[in-house]
Amino acid sequence: MTVSRTDPSTSPDPRISSLVLESMADGVFTLDEKGRITLWNPAMARISGYRAEEALGRGCGLLCFSHCLGKKSPTSFKECGIYEKGRVDAQEYVLRHKDGHDVPVLKSARLVRDENDRVIGVVETVTDLTELRTMQHQVAAVSRRLGELHQFGNIIGKSHVMRQVFDAIEAAAASEATVLVSGESGTGKELVAGAIHYNSIRAEMPMVTVNCSALSESLLESELFGHVRGSFTGAGRDRKGRFEEADGGTVFLDEIGEVSPLIQVKLLRVLQEREIERVGESKKRRIDIRIIAATHRDLFDRVRRGEFREDLYYRLKVFPIQVPPLRARKEDLPLLAGHFIGVQNKKTGKAIRSISAEAMRILMDCAWPGNVRELENAVEHAFVLCSDAEIDVFDLPVEIRQVEYRPFPSPDPAPAGAFRGRRERPTRESLLDLLRDCGWNKAEAARRMGMSRTAVWKYMKKYDIPLKADDR
Template identity: 40%
Template sequence: MDIGKHWQTIIESVQDGVIIVDSGGNIMAANTTALLMTGYKKEEFLGKSCRILNCTGCKIVGKGPGKEWCGLFSRGLIRDKKCFISHKDHRSVQILKSATVFYDDNGDIVGAVETLKDVSDNIKFENELISLKKTYLLEDGFHGIVGKSPVMQSLFELIENVALTETPVMILGDSGTGKELVARAVHETGPRKDKPFIKVNCASLNESLLESELFGHVKGAYTGANRNRIGRFEAAHGGSIFLDEIGDIPMATQVKLLRVLEEKKIEKVGDNVSIDVDVRIITATNRNLEQLIQENVFREDLFFRINVFPIRCPSLVHRLDDIPLIAQHFINVNARKTGKNILGFTPEAMRQMMTYHWPGNVRELRNAVEYAFVLCNGSSVGPEHLPERVTVGPGPGKRSVRECREVLAESRADQAVDERKQLIQALKVAKGNQSRAARAIGVSRVTIWKRIKKYGIDLQRDLD
């Protein structure tokens, strides 16, 4: 077969733009893709100098043919060079260009063939994806917290506002809602972000070990204390300490903790020397501390000392709109970790996930995705890859989409009522002064003004 007779068919079969120029840079041939990319008709393009494209990647000398014409003929080869060419309508088109010089039997330059890949759409898509990730927190989210629902946007706003103060924060919420992530976000958003963030799980230690863990001990303080040890408060000096499950602290330890919070001093177990500590207090619990106070197992004065600014982490069933985002986030995390090329969920799998009530919240959702990665060998997670509890039929573990939406609407309504009450109370205490009310709540004065408008608060009627 004489390939020379079929060269036009060959270049037309290439998806990228193809241009053939002679040794003087004159355009001898071009495929349809190249014409569409540049906006020229065939008769307008062929025979013209390649300068018509104004390619930013070309170094044209123009003193003669071959090596005297441009840098390409000197180098002989270009691979995947990013540059811009000019469209007929004078707009710029970003391309990825490759070019190869070809020679005659005597080794003289005859011309070159160039392939042009239009990457402007790819660049636009990448920019839109970056913008989307920033808007909807698709990467690591707000300090690791993924969500775009209104209730989560309000949570992020609260974190940013209270982080700038030294106010003690208590994080409330069911197990698995991400209380530790919120605590870390408060620390990382505030002025102490470059200092230590120390976590203590108060439920995992008995009374004697918890005191040693919090305050440290000296050698010989008790059996087994064969060396001095600094406590978590001392380790957190200058930073923040996060006391998780604070509702499980024994009463005797509560007394000592209250003294530390009030005096900002600690004493190691077995020692009577006071040590100054400067820490920000962040606590968390999924228990009803007010009920524990009624049962005389939690001190009321400690409660008021740590519950200055409460932040509630919403349950997953109250932020249904975030389930696809969070699930996709865990898909990406597990894909990087396992190397599996799993891209997402089938529609049916996502429907099952949206109607499941997720009693374990985000932690349970994360575990469900990890479970699916073990079973799934394709590119999409289907219902057959999810844990059985997520895909079972109607029952105590399943809700209809309508029921889930009703729960979500009730949650948002309750949040609005609570936010309105909190604002009215703050304005009453501040005698209507919006700046003082803003400082009390931990938000800006502009936010106070917006919420007054949002909730239709009448400063005379409602404050009276």
Template identity: 45%
Template sequence: MEFERHLREIVDTMSEGLLLVAADGGIVMVNESLARMAGFAAEELVGRSCRVLDCDVCERERGMGEGAWCRLFAEKSTQAKRCMIRRKDGSYLPVLKKQSLLRDASGAGLFAVETLTDLSELEGLDRKVEELSRLLCAEEGFHGMVGGSAALRRVFDLIERAAGSDAPVLLTGESGTGKELAARAIHDLGRRRGGPFVQLNCAALSESLLESELFGHAKGAFTGAHRHRQGRFEAADGGDLFLDEIGDAPPAIQVKLLRVLETKSFERVGESRSVRVDVRVVAATNRDLGRLVAEGRFREDLFFRVNVIPIRLPPLRERLEDLPALAEHFLRRLAGHAGRAVPAVTPEAMAMLVAHDWPGNVRELKSALEYAFVVTDAGPLEPRHLPPGLSRREVAAACPPRTPPGTVDGDERRQLVEALRRAGGNRSEAARLLGVSRGTILNRMRKYGVDSRHVLAF
């Protein structure tokens, strides 16, 4: 028939990879899509064993063939399955494989027909959905980082400068200061924003599991390694890898991290073949790496490699002028999820928040406001709604008696209230009217217990 003369052209138009395998496992034909996915030329594959693709699922299927080359020739059909194939350059490619068997007139198997769909883009989208889920509703401020204090503005400037480089970045700061948001901002602002952003907490896994997560492993590398596994470095190729709590990485892992940073290559667990990657590392820790180096618990050479661009995230107690904006941000998010009005924060409650030391930083503030939002009703958020851990004594310490009118402080408070009323509660506009900075407005609001929402209510 006419179409048989054009069969090769037809199969080469397929976006899926097509593989024709003989009963002895030899490759009879591949289409252009399959060759491109595997990184081979078509003539490099035809005539070779299908083992050249090193599919992790096929390894098991061949063990169930009951004398045949693989299970497909014994059972005549198999279910579609996700698996990993190895490309010519040694990298892994996730695919969805579908198989069927061509038989002769007597029913004997002639060829296995396999179609492979590239799932790498889908897995990349899965990672993107996961990242966006973590950052949901963090669209305010500077890439989710809320505040306008001088300390935070310096951080924003460093992030923008770091984003323009491919040099490693080290984010330091106490737990809860927003290191993950900073790492994400560096990625989103940098030249690699079109590539993946992959992250891993180095303190969450044992040494063996951490090595496998970082570098991947080949099937059979250890007990339970039934499939190939792509590591985080390989997944981040062309993008950024965020290594959180790098100060907790075991010494053996530190050695391997140093090698990747210096050579841009690594070996998977259970393999001796090097895999090259193009990854920029953004590391973070809440520990003093300099002290760990002095104590011999962190490699000095690795410290110098990751500490090329250091950025310190200030604790909340060093930028208390950002607290009102943070409180408003979190309460608005909570109200949006619950379908309720955003509760006002009374001056006494705000003073109580400002007086607290916040050892857990922004994460602790968020938890405190979630608690308060749950226990408050439709009215304003008052001191009694805040968690018991925030001592009432902090209110007395933070709320000095109201200054009577006629004094210098009284005139300053009156001018502040009038400016906020004229500005419709906009602190930046109020600052312009008074000829001062926005930070001064926030400081005076805390000093005199002034809440812009209450100002507008009168």
């Protein structure tokens, strides 16, 4: 934008211009040629929390815009992307309010030049998106409650526990907080991380995934932080690490509980300072990333045993999300099975419509130690054998059909009265005690025993135990 001289007789009254700025709902501020704030309207004070007298004369870095044109809080005006690009058109960012919370905004900016093409400043406008985001979240939540939406990104579910996960994902996506996703293997922790990233303001920037358990300490250090030429045998050139590759976006650290003490120390620095050093050099490099970590382990237990740093643990679990195991959301199983049938139909060209009632009963009775991933594999196995329009019992994997011999996964502590051991048979007295403890609920008794309800009924018949307590 170029400023030229105008006829004074046609120039607007300065008082009118001032009233326009004061009445605008959008924030407006200007910078001079050195990047100092020269104008700050009332809406800008409302959105940012900074009064005009606090902002004037300072740089726009006080707003801490997220990934601002590829840079975070440039150290000088000439480093700012607007100086090179000349304009920004309605881009979504997050600014940091004076009291510390994040505010989603829509920002536009123009570089201002005089008639000699000399830069004399910048004009920026900021629109607060907080109310819009709140309304979007409310609409999504209402839709799920009405049963109209059972999916968030690639995550499927309509159970109460999954609605809680969806709400947590929405809250995490609307903030810049570090997230720790916990859950057993196969529950979909990486899908949760992806849903957070792709529904956040960083969605257009990269999401980089690193499996911390797949690499040795030295390889993981190089993978995360990069290295310089000659820093170790085989380092023939400088290489960016995953943190630098994700600048402006999100790094997903899967299986964070497996990292060594050295990597824990270096990760703590990244979380605290948002700075990294490549292996083999001492130069500090600023990065603008959001970190999401995941683990199937009980990290707090590892902290108590001295295997994981307590300060890192609390830095990671600023916003924890617990992904439930499949056995805790059995009502989602038909929905998930139907989804996987659709996926396999497209992949194989078959036209399987559903699962038989008996096969579905077996699926519902299964303990699913491998969770959703195991269910997906079971459906894929069934597609290999099924030649009809409906998946039947004998199309399922043999271990799924033998549910009475399937224990529950070890990470969950066994409830009071639970039977231990793969094929342990209850006595009449122990089964009666368990039924009383479960309020005569056969399904709950079967869950604690790691057997199917059919097996419980067989034992009840064998021991002449009535189906109801008041029948005795």
